[in-house]
Amino acid sequence: MPRSRFFPLSRVVEMNYPTVYSITEDEIDINELLKQISLTSTGAAAIFTGMVRGVTTRDNVHETAHLEYESYKPMAEAKMKQVADEIRERWGTVEGIAIVQRIGRLYPRTPTVLIACTSAHRDTGVFDAARYGIDRLKEIVPVWKKEVGPEGNTWMVGNYIPKAGE
């Protein structure tokens, strides 16, 4: 008899969907993360990584020697889990989710953050899901970066004020 006769289908499926999230000082291992969020049913992965930009030519033109990241780790990881939950509420087709923020001193050409979502096919909203993930991380996950360049140090400050329940 099929298992779904005994358990609500959604629950069975949910248990099999991997969600990984972490704040880490280690290099982001894209292949390893992809392995962790891929199922036999997975046919697509949308992977976004933010990187340290050494030369900025848009808006405020400047150079960056490195960035220094700090986090309020326990809350940051809880908020990453929340971002993953929000993705699942909006895109039921997403299978695996990985959200990783690297902290510490990071130099140009280095990935600093990764959001990856997998699904059966590419036309299931998986690109939008990953986009939502990075946008949301930048709103509610307590991580900060200090930019160090030829003109000194600047703590970057976000402009999003979370609302109650976020």
Add this chain to the structure above:
Amino acid sequence: MGVHSVELQIPAHTNVAGFKSLLVEKFPALMGLMDHMLISVNQEYAFDEAIIPDNAEIALFPPVSGG
């Protein structure tokens, strides 16, 4: 402030707004910064009216800028 964390005794049923006032009294250097700080209580964002529970972990920080 020169400290990473402190332990404070506050009256029962103090809300976030009251807590901010107490904190500025104790650390006047925070005066100008308080309006630009986000506050979390037990790792959830909290706002002026929220009552602070017993043994709460409270954090003050600027709007986030990760990624």
